[in-house]
Amino acid sequence: MRFGVLGPLAVWTRDGREVHVPERKVRTVLAVLLAGRLDHPRGPVSADRLAAALWRGRLPVHPDAVVQTKVSQLRRVFADAEPGGRGLVPPHLPGGYLLRAEAADVDAEVFADLLARARRAEAAEAAALLGRALELWRGPAFAGMADDDALRPAADRLEELRLEAVERLAEARLDLGEHHALAGELGELAARHPLRERLRAAHIRALYLAGRQHDALAAYTGLQRRLSDELGVDPGPELSALHRSILRHELVPGPGPPAPGAAWTAPPAPGTPAGAAPPAAAVRARTNLPAPLTRLVGRDADVAQVRALLGTERLVTLTGPGGVGKTRLAVAAAHGLTEAHPGGVWIVDLTALCRAADPGTPTVSLVSDLVAETLGVRDEPTHPVGGGAAAGLITAAHGPREGPAASAPGHAAADMTADRLLTALRDLRDATAPAERDTAADRLVATLREGLSNRTPDRPETGRTAERPLTEAREDPGGDAPGQEDETAADRLVAALRGRRTLLVLDNCEHVIGPVAELAGRLLPAVPDLRVLATSQEPLALAGEVLRPVPPLPVPEPSAQEEPEALLRFGAVRLFVERAAAAAPGFVFDRRSAPAVAAVCRRLDGVPLALELAATRLRALDAAELAARLDDRFRLLSAGSRDAPDRQRSLQAVIDWSCEPLTGPERAVLRRLAVHADGCVLAAAEEVCAGGPVASADVLGLLTRLVDRSLVAVVPGADGPRYRLLESIAAYGVDRMREAGELDAVRRRHRGHYTRLAAAGTRLDGPGRDRWLRRLDAESANLRAALDAALADGDHRAAQTLVSSLTRYWTLRGRHHEARRARDRVAGAPDTGADRPHPSVSAAAAPRG
Template sequence: QQLTSFVGRGKVVADLKRLLFEARLLMLLGPGGAGKTRLSIQVATEVLNEFPGGVWWIELAPLADPALVGQTVAAVLGIREAGGRPVVETLVDELRHRQLLLIFDNCEHLVGACAVLANTLLRKCPGLRILASSRERLGIDGELHYRVPSLTLPAPGQTVTAAEAREFEAVALFCDRARAATSKFALTDANADTVVSICRRLDGIPLALELAAARTRALSVEELERRLDNCFKILTGGNRSALPRQQTLRALIDWSYDMLKPPEKKLLSRLSVFAGGFEYDAAEQVCTDAEVEEFEILDLLTSLVDKSLVVADTERELTRYSLLETVRQYARDRLEESGESAIYRQRHLDALRRFAADAADAIEGKGAARCADRYEIEHDNIRAAIDFAQSSPETAGKALELANNTWVFWYQRGYYRELAARMPAILAATEHMGQTESRATGLLASANAHLMRGDYEQACRQFEESLRIQRDLGAPLPVWRALFNYGNALNLVGKLTEARSCLEEALRMSATIPKTEAGSHINLGETLALMGDFAGARAHLHEALGRYQESGNNSAIAEIEGFLGRMCQQEGGLDEAEVHYRRALELLRTDRFVGFGYFVGPYCFAQLALARRDFGRAARLFGAHAMMRERLGTPLPPVIRAECAEAEATLRAELGVPQFQAEWKWGRA
């Protein structure tokens, strides 16, 4: 009889009960603490009546001698060993005609002995089935593997209420055990996101969640979440009746680590430098040396996957490997202890620099969406590499290089807060390097972040400084880039005469700089459109459109379609405007480009609905636009502030304030 409730796992239990009658040897695989033992107990309880010969629990964790496995099974079944006769033969004779289920719990340290015994019994006892739990497979014929998943969690970034959070298994288990620890614990809307964060940082692993929940006797969930950066110090003091290795998180992972061969230990510790996963080629680049050679990586990596210390996601085009965060923290500590941490973090940094240098050339052209998706996959690795690089004056320049090759991705996918937070620190760390092209590019990136965050004065100062440095250095292409970006900024802040001068200079430079004319035409066309010169604007925008269609730059094409639509709308061509807006929106959805989407999406369609006197729809779309800007941390740019205020005033007058507010609120939701 279990003394604590069994939480969640309904689908997993149903799957295991079905599979148990499809395969005679069912292996539950997973890392320590994943809940394999508790699942086995639950399944055994629910299938008890299906086995006339009984369901028998074989606890193998205390055994150290492989020779004792057969004797332990015999003892549990009450079978006496015959003198001078191998115990396996006695077991076969006794079980040959019985229908029963044996549950082998904790096989990983006795894999060889368990495999031999299971193979013999299953071949000679047709009514026997075995359910076994381990961190690695037995490797015999007929073995069916079931990888025990972590408990369910909300999607990353998903904000939930207390009621919504309770529907997820990890949260439900944490709350159940926290209430057992202290009657004062309650899940509320105010602490739900913190509890979810705790559960996510502990990978949804049941044992880790139970150890964390026990700490609520002395800590609030906010204090607990802050202390999880070193979870091994906080996650101790488990159930005293449990096995010693299940009373602390470190002891649990020690158990698995101690069974590894030396090369496996080295690779596991080196893999901890990756954040958010890695592919085989990256592991080969970063983790090899004279002790772990390239030709060994695949076999060692496969072994770590088999032993449930590395997770392999084979659903992708390229298999993606990762470490559970608890395992990664443990492996990182081991790498620090070895004195090799700086070496392999430097290698990791260099690998990310090579990745970003290659990807930066493709992020604004044909295939930009696929390139941005690759950045998205490596985003956590990029963050970790920048954090490491900017921590030392010797490597700060590499942090700037990596950020310079990443900022367009941050901009396109709407990571404005991150861009704004990172660039000042990186620029400060590299100030000693002087007025270089790399610094000027960093200033340009930082300026774009300030621009999207609404700090227009700082943005313009940095654009001007970047342009000054590039002019002093004299290379034409970097000067053009500075003019192009500064002109765009001046458009957004409404300084249209200055923008026109800046962008006309950029257009003149484009005559001698390949692949820059389209960019000059698009920004100058937008300037003229904002100044009311629609004929001049269309000439430049159509020139840019043709060039971008040739190069396949969908985000630029969408921007052009958006401005063409605005001009049509202002001229009264509402249907034609809608055609342009829909083209733009489709392209932005295809490339998942956020940078211009908040404008051409709800804002343009809100203005279109207002022009058609569909006031309720207009109010809802303006509400959606406001919510989108808030999520991105992007205020209204000065160039459209007045028209937006005028539109909202019109809607309040037409709908009345209560209805306007209701429609606005609906749109925000």
């Protein structure tokens, strides 16, 4: 059996099933036994300590006996969960009670071991160990129980160790050259822990090495002022030394990520013989995957399924709406596949191309160039002055470039020589008049001789070798070597990847979907060992593509039990609680806050990015206030993490990004769908969403495109497929309808459609009654929305028709309260004189004896 305290208390069987420990005092016994192991792994916990934890000073008459009862209940839970489970907690020992679990079966002890090993490791190995250690965290230690005096010291100690691991991971990644990524990632973390000098030092160092010297110095000055104002101290010697190094420009970046052609290993462990293979843990996987600073929550099964798919399929695309966590899932899945892909695991973020792309440039070339740049595949230029001439000059200057090492970083000096020669050759090419050409040629000779005099002073024959291609360049400045052809970035990628088992993660494909599909369609057939994992809001639509939708995290139903322990079974709640505890240290997930947390998770559809944005608001609001303000969600959730991309800093930005590629008719159908309360069938969409640039016959095709783009979900219904929007997308659509000045018109079409449906549903006493009941059940929310809108707009005829038509349905379903309330609302509505109540409404509203 395995045990978890790095998050809510958890128990799993060997095959991964979660074990429910049903009673709070029994869970407290288990938590205290696990906390005791942190101090004395093999020592018992006294009965007095357990009693104090169970009753917090108000002990019963016979505390030892009651403790024994709770321990017996815990043993029974273990026995029911797994054979031999009862033996994990032996009967009372002389010193108290003991949990007999292996250290490898307790997540906190595994974490502590990985951290201890990382403290002794070089940067590459340390980064791998710390990444594994931080992946174990599912939330704050002993989440939901850490306010108990018996558990608070253990929770505080584990949190301190977690922060140490985060700091060490940042330092290791800096040593490995990942300063650009860390300059952004560490910003919010440093803001949450402003007085942790080690963390602030890592952030300052990252800022400087990323070229942001002003920001680095400002961060140091701010920390210096805060330490003085709040603690009356100066920065420590390490931070002061870092400050001096920045002022003197003495900091040097780490070596950076490994190139695709060369393995990157840590130095051999102490005692390893020279030339011996390093241990497996000491080898840095060839990858540029980021090491996330927060744990992926609620996606264990998804990660396993994606990895399994990539074991058999060559093109897997993760689809889903913006903010659902496609990138995090892809990165987590790819992290476990580095050993299976010795050619490397590389992620390419395509968002940089979306706004920078030149419409006049073939976009597939931009995508290919970005992938090649990420993989370190060099772009050997097509020399503008005779390919053969340029190649000859470069060869003369520093010898032939042969083998894989020809493109390695060690050839930096040769590359500089080549660049200078190529510049001179371009000048020669651009010269038009004979005199200009002679001057350019003389300059080229001088550049070449200067380089050669430094490299080969005792080899005069080298100069003569160089004169032959130079003569060619003078005579034919625009020519190419015989048989030479332009080589595209895609061609270079094929050559670089062929023969290497490589995983390429193409992230955020939706805005450049066509060029990405074209590139993938060229690479996959030409490179049999290549696997591609794409994230996109729509499919690439290539042969052999396997789609893996990424759904929102599960949320509790309104009828779900609202005990904190029960709600933590839902991934959305676990994510919200974890992020809330990190963002707002005073937040407590207990019986008081649990109902509001559940409501927030439901209202935000379980979308991870929306939940994370909402969690930060708990710094200023409590959970109930947050839930109450979600009607104005786009204003409320408008300030995300500073290190997040612009498209993820607010809820509206996420949806704006998703809608940006849509055509005008697609936008119209999307926003008009928002008037439906709980989705709709195709017939309703064709009536309600048509109008203006959208013909009714075009609605199906437009809906299909929106489904492909993950903006509309399709779910099975009683009367055929139903088209639904997430609540946040629906709220966005309503705002866009207001902006377009069409909200009233669309609501009238919606009201008309469902009024006619209700009228047709009066045939509930005929042979098709069951079918009509199911259909009206499915449309209950839309029927209520139509009635509400009719009353709000003063459309009494529609309101009367709806109530009279639905009375029989409400009676058959036993929904008498809803029927009575609807009749009262219609009968009591102000009469504008436009319509008189329908007789059936007046009769239904009359008192019944």
